[in-house]
Amino acid sequence: MSSRPIVVLCGGVGAARFLRALTMVVAPTEVTAIVNTGDDTTMHGLRICPDLDTVTYTLAQAIDHERGWGLINETWHAMESLRRYESQRPDGSNAGGTWFGLGDRDLATHLYRTARIDEGATLTEVTREIAKSWNVEVELLPMTESPAPTTVLVDPAIDAGPAGDGRIAFQDYFVRHHHSIPVRSVDLAARHATPTQEVQRALSQAQVIVVAPSNPFVSIGPIRALQGIDDLLSAAHDRTVAISPIIGGEALKGPAADMMRSFGVRADALGIAEHYQRIARHIVIDDIDRHLSDHIAALGLSVSVTNTLMADPNVAARLASATLNAAGYQLD
Ligand code: GDP
Ligand code: CA
Numbered sequence: 001m002s003s004r005p006i007v008v009l010c011g012g013v014g015a016a017r018f019l020r021a022l023t024m025v026v027a028p029t030e031v032t033a034i035v036n037t038g039d040d041t042t043m044h045g046l047r048i049c050p051d052l053d054t055v056t057y058t059l060a061q062a063i064d065h066e067r068g069w070g071l072i073n074e075t076w077h078a079m080e081s082l083r084r085y086e087s088q089r090p091d092g093s094n095a096g097g098t099w100f101g102l103g104d105r106d107l108a109t110h111l112y113r114t115a116r117i118d119e120g121a122t123l124t125e126v127t128r129e130i131a132k133s134w135n136v137e138v139e140l141l142p143m144t145e146s147p148a149p150t151t152v153l154v155d156p157a158i159d160a161g162p163a164g165d166g167r168i169a170f171q172d173y174f175v176r177h178h179h180s181i182p183v184r185s186v187d188l189a190a191r192h193a194t195p196t197q198e199v200q201r202a203l204s205q206a207q208v209i210v211v212a213p214s215n216p217f218v219s220i221g222p223i224r225a226l227q228g229i230d231d232l233l234s235a236a237h238d239r240t241v242a243i244s245p246i247i248g249g250e251a252l253k254g255p256a257a258d259m260m261r262s263f264g265v266r267a268d269a270l271g272i273a274e275h276y277q278r279i280a281r282h283i284v285i286d287d288i289d290r291h292l293s294d295h296i297a298a299l300g301l302s303v304s305v306t307n308t309l310m311a312d313p314n315v316a317a318r319l320a321s322a323t324l325n326a327a328g329y330q331l332d
Contacts, residue, residue, distance in 0.1 A: 004032045004139060006329070007206035011036050011219020012051040013068055013253060014245050015212035016058035018323075019138055021316030022210075023059065025324070025331060028137035032202045036214075037123070037142045038150035038190055038222030041171045043100050046110040047117055050171075051219065052127055052142060053109060060134035068253065074103035099176050124196055141198050143223045148190040150218055152183045170218065179255040182262050190222035195229055203232050208329040209280075211242035213308065215256045216275050217263070224279070233279040241282035241327040243308060243319070244269040248288045252309075270295050277301060282326040284308060284319070302326065 006026060008019060010033045019033055036051045050069070057063040057071055064072045082096040089095055102110065109130060116126040123142045131140045152173045156166035158181050167187070173179060203209065214220050224230045233240060249268045251257045260267035265275065269285040273296040276283065283301050285292065286308040293303040304326040310316035324331060 003202050003205040004030055005207040006031045006210065006324070007202050007208070008033045008210045008212050009214075009220055009223050010034060010051065010055060010212050011214030012039070012054035013058075014214040015051070015219070016055045016063070017310040017316065018210070018212045018243065018320065019055060020058055021310055021313070021320040022323075023138060024313065024317040025320045028059075032139040032141060032206075034141050034143055034199050034202065034223060036219045036222050037144060038148050038188060038218065039170050039174070040147075040149065041100070041169065043097070043102065043110075044095075046102075046107075046114045048100075048102070048110055049113070049123070049127075049142065052130075052140060053106070055138075055140060056109075056131055056134055056136055059131075059136045059138055062134065070101070070103050071105045074105055076101070076103055078102065078104050078107055100171060124198055139202075141196065141202060143199055144190065144193040144195055144226055146193040148188070148193040148222060148226075150189065150222055151187045152218075153185045153187065154181050154183060174218075174255075179258075183255070183259055184262070186217050186221065186259075188222050188225040190225040191227070193226055195223075195226040199226075200228070200232065203229070203236065206236065207239065208324060208327045209233065209236055209240040210323055210327070211240065211276060211280055213243040213245035215245065215251075215254055215259070216272065217256070217259050230279065237279055237281050239327055239329075240280040241284060241323055242272065242276040242280040243284045243323055244272040244286065244289070246272050247286040247308060268292060273299055273301055273303075284323050284326055 039050045041048050062071050064070050079098050082098050085096045113126050127140050127142050150170040151167050154166045159168050161168040245256050257267040260271050265271045269289040270292045273283045277299050284304045290305045296303045306322045307315050
């Protein structure tokens with residue numbers, strides 16, 4: 001299979017918005033998305049891949065914009081019906097939990113994925129089948145076939161976790177605690193995992209690599225942590241461009257800026273540039289952060305300053321063009 005010229009490293013929402021914008025300026029068949037699976041979880045025996053699904057549903061124009069995740073026109077009968085069993089659930093059982101919302105239509109995706117994996121299909125194969133079913137032409141690649149669950153360490157007095165040491169599963173932190181508790185550190189199981197051959201090939205043949213405006217620690221971090229990937233990326237550093245997910249010192253959504261502060265990193269676009277300077281020679285920052293461009297340039301990076309707020313589709317499309325241009329990729 002011939003590989004595609006544009007490769008994007010992706011988490012969920014920030015990446016999905018960028019990919020949608022990108023497909024307004026280049027053909028979707030030019031784009032490969034390498035998607036984080038460190039957020040994946042098993043609920044009700046089903047394999048859930050939140051970032052892959054957010055990207056798929058967004059590109060299929062089926063995402064619920066208000067919630068930011070899951071499908072539009074969703075119903076919740078299955079979740080409501082699970083409540084019947086709550087009073088009988090023994091202590092210590094995880095059966096029938098409803099804190100991780102799965103809509104009725106969304107459940108079909110997880111049922112299909114799980115059944116295919118149980119039949120022996122790879123996640124890469126099933127992801128391709130799901131994307132095709134939604135008429136998504138961007139190539140979506142899960143970063144690895146191996147389980148690579150991200151865990152976070154929090155104050156054990158807030159949540160002791162199963163081992164009593166404050167280590168909790170990523171979705172326990174992100175969804176059950178609404179990412180409202182301080183994170184002491186992030187542990188990426190991805191560092192023990194290998195990327196798929198498809199991922200390695202896509203990266204080594206890419207003409208331009210884009211680091212989407214996703215959470216640098218828990219969305220992009222797991223992809224970088226995979227064996228060999230950070231070295232591959234740093235070798236491709238001249239053709240790699242990162243978009244800052246931090247605008248005016250804050251994340252638009254989620255805990256990226258909070259994490260930067262608790263990890264002792266500057267929570268601004270300069271902090272993002274420092275974080276990515278090993279792998280990206282080009283960085284795109286928001287107009288509001290223009291005053292940081294000289295400091296970023298002093299790191300030896302090329303800086304592009306533009307409106308990076310993707311809420312408006314026309315602005316998002318301009319951001320996509322500016323991003324490709326920043327890395328020297330010529331648009332037709
Ligand atoms: P998640 O996996 O669904 O949490 O999403 P990601 O990690 O892909 O994205 C979360 C990040 O996206 C946050 O840090 C946001 O600041 C960033 N983000 C979301 N929308 C935008 C946008 O319109 N512009 C920029 N620059 N960043 C955005
Ligand atoms: Ca995610």
